[in-house]
Amino acid sequence: MSRAELIQRLFLRAGVQPSKPTSDVRERQAAVNRRKEVVQLHKLENLQAILDIATTINVGQINEEEIDPDWFFAFVELAENVYSAAMQELWGKILAVEVASPGSFSLPSLHIITHLTQREAALFARAASMAMRNHDHIPRLIVGYHQKRTWFGLFQPAATPPMNLAQYQLSYPDLLTLIDLKLIFASEIESSELTVNQGFSWRMGNQRLSLTARRPGLALVYYKFTYVGAELAKLISKTAAPEYLEGLTRHLAPHFELTKDG
Structure with a gap:
């Protein structure tokens, strides 16, 4: 695969195709809608993968206290942008621990963890x-x-x-x-x-x-x-x-x- 083909393949995953001259408003709007659909589908798949991981994690005894809804929806907004399998596993563990013991991870901590790449996670490990x-x-x-x-x-x-x-x-x-x-x-x-x-x-x-x-x-x-x-x-x-x-x-x-x- 050539470098150009590899770059095009990467952008296709983000819902972006090579440009072609057009003055058709409907075609341009269709391209915008296609990208939105692809991005939203990937975000949904990311959250589904994290959900599947979180439900399989055994964290021992669970605290009866309910998870903070503000924390949870902030978690969702951050976690939907986690694409690598290794990092999805980490975020699944974070959710499992937080549900078992609310308050284990603060929102500032989540924002720090959001900036971790797979390579940086390996360094930290x-x-x-x-x-x-x-x-x-x-x-x-x-x-x-x-x-x-x-x-x-x-x-x-x-x-x-x-x-x-x-x-x-x-x-x-x-x-x-x-x-x-x-x-x-x-x-x-x-x-x-x-x-x-x-x-x-x-x-x-x-x-x-x-x-x-x-x-x-x-x-x-x-x-x-x-x-x-x-x-x-x-x-x-x-x-x-x-x-x-x-x-x-x-x-x-x-x-x-x-x-x-x-």
Whole structure:
């Protein structure tokens, strides 16, 4: 298929045919009506696909509270423009969760998710698969640690280079994309100083990583997911990232006692 034929095929899906000179008002109006019909048919098919997906999602116990009708019709207006099968699955999950527990997704969150392309969703899924969670369940993408200066170490470097996430298929431009989408916060965050000999537990999927600081002044450095990112991470399909966990373990090993389970 030639480039011109491919472009024409794409526009036909939007109800637009190659132009041809005509002064007939009825022909022009027929073309307008044809496009409207094709667009509306595609939007209906999109909503039907999302409906079919939502009704098959098992979200456990359902809250007796009814869904907000304003939220629902706003959802419909946004969801009718979701064309890819992968994104329709995501929107079906969002609807299922919202019906089971109204208030799970705000309208501003939906507008953010609307701007996600299939590629960006795959990027976010990669980041979510590498994210660690502790007691507050907010995903964090740990990239290293910071050694705070002490009187006995004024002339030692205060920080080590962070991990190169590009080794794990998540480059810095990828992070900037997720930041622009407001799925993770814009800057690295440093945890509070970790207590020496006190264990801290983190989970990544079914894996648990327990770490204990060997000396004072150590803090973890990470990217924290936003509220929307944290909610979306519960729904989006993720694959395990054992190679990242191995790399993180090697990176932290010089200054932390580490134990992996699961």
